[in-house]
Amino acid sequence: EAGVAQSPRYKIIEKRQSVAFWCNPISGHATLYWYQQILGQGPKLLIQFQNNGVVDDSQLPKDRFSAERLKGVDSTLKIQPAKLEDSAVYLCASREYTGSYGYTFGSGTRLTVV
């Protein structure tokens, strides 16, 4: 079974620039999550999709972050404009359905804002 695919692995941008991350979940997984993990902290949920609908985006800074999941498969997360405090690893995870056991995480995208 192929895992959760994410790209790019690393990204360095200047503050006020924009950046986009891509995620392709495990085939058949209806639920997709984007997490932000700042160094030394646990992952923080940004947004949860069920198929192509948003279930929870209460922690997403909507003035600068946006996310979409077209056709209920892959997803993109965008930051515009980026701030220094956005430097983190952005993790995508999927699970077959909300009641299934835990998440499978992708390898993450490490973003550095300078």
Next chain:
Amino acid sequence: QKEVEQNSGPLSVPEGAIASLNCTYSDRGSQSFFWYRQYSGKSPELIMFIYSNGDKEDGRFTAQLNKASQYVSLLIRDSQPSDSATYLCAVNLRGSASKIIFGSGTRLSIRP
């Protein structure tokens, strides 16, 4: 109060000993609990999940849950240097979103 609390460590344990990691959570309605292991520079990896009060064993790992005390723990027997990592406790909150909230993790170091 944080939803999921862990001691950040580092916790240093000699090789071959038992490592004990603890976690408390605030949402009394939480129903499922997870332990993830995260090596430096890598993404979290699910190692244990538990739903019912009591113990659940899988190889060298034992997860313990006490819902009355809102307490989850992970025991690692015969600790190996390869167990050195950050261990994240996670809780599946009740409600329609059914999202998983993570603690900040405990850094475990196994000394030879």
